[in-house]
Amino acid sequence: MSIGIKNERELEAMRNAGRMVARVLSVLKGSMRAGMKTSELDEIAEREIRAMGGRPSFKGYRGYPASLCVSVNDEIVHGIPGKRVIEDGDVVSLDFGAIAEGFQGDAAITVIVGDAGLRAGCLLDAARESLNAGISAARAGGRLGDISSAIQCCAESRGFNVIREYTGHGIGRAMHEDPLVPNFGECGTGPELKKGMTLAIEPMLAVGGWRTKVGDDNWVVSTADGSLAAHFEHTVVVTDGEPEILTKG
Numbered sequence: 001m002s003i004g005i006k007n008e009r010e011l012e013a014m015r016n017a018g019r020m021v022a023r024v025l026s027v028l029k030g031s032m033r034a035g036m037k038t039s040e041l042d043e044i045a046e047r048e049i050r051a052m053g054g055r056p057s058f059k060g061y062r063g064y065p066a067s068l069c070v071s072v073n074d075e076i077v078h079g080i081p082g083k084r085v086i087e088d089g090d091v092v093s094l095d096f097g098a099i100a101e102g103f104q105g106d107a108a109i110t111v112i113v114g115d116a117g118l119r120a121g122c123l124l125d126a127a128r129e130s131l132n133a134g135i136s137a138a139r140a141g142g143r144l145g146d147i148s149s150a151i152q153c154c155a156e157s158r159g160f161n162v163i164r165e166y167t168g169h170g171i172g173r174a175m176h177e178d179p180l181v182p183n184f185g186e187c188g189t190g191p192e193l194k195k196g197m198t199l200a201i202e203p204m205l206a207v208g209g210w211r212t213k214v215g216d217d218n219w220v221v222s223t224a225d226g227s228l229a230a231h232f233e234h235t236v237v238v239t240d241g242e243p244e245i246l247t248k249g
Ligand code: MF3
Pocket: 057, 058, 059, 061, 062, 064, 069, 078, 095, 096, 097, 106, 107, 169, 200
C-alpha cells in the first residue's frame, strides 16, 4: 500500500474516530483501580465505544479476541484482557483502536496504579516525552527518520531503551498502512513526510534491554529480561507546522 495522503473529508472522519478513542481511554483511566480484573477494562471499552457509535477495531483483527490491549509491568503490548487482577503498584498500558465512518483511530496510555516507585515514574515520563518528541518531529518536508530519531534520542538520554521489534505505522481506512514508523533511526533518512499523512506514533520503552518475547497465547509481548515497560501512542496528521493530534482528549 502506498503512503496515503488524506483529504479534508477523510481527515474529518479520522478526527471523529480519534476523539472517540481518546474518550474511551480517558474513561478507562478514570475507572482503573487495584482489585479489578483486566477483563473489566475491556468490557468498559467495548461498551463506551459502541455507545458512541464506533466499533472496536482490534476485535477480530488477526483473531485478536478483545477490544482492548492491557499490558502489565514487563508486558509491552498486545496483552489480552482476562482474569488477571490489577494490583497496587502495577504499571498498566492500555491500547485501544476504533473505527467510525470507515476510518481508524489508535492510541495508548500507560497508567501507574497506586505507587510503583520512582523508577516507574521516570519511565512513564520518558515514554510520554519520547512520544511528544516524535510528534514534534513529524512535519511536512522532513523525513520519517526524524520521528524515529527524536524518539530514540529522548528515550536514551533519559537512560531507557526503545523496543525495536515493534513499530508505529501509517493509519487510515486500515489500522496498519505504510509506512512503518520505527522508534529508532537516523534523522534525514527515509521517506519524505507530506502534509495530510496520518501516522500512529507509538514509542515503547523499557528499563532494561530492548529484546522481547511473545507469550504462550501468541499475543502478549514482554521484555525478554523481565524489566518494566511503558507505551504511549497517538494518531496524528502531518501538517506544515506542529502536527494535529487526533487522539487527544
Ligand atoms: N495499537 C496496536 C498496533 O498498532 C494494536 C493492534 S493489536 C491487535 O498494532 F490487537 F489489534 F491485534
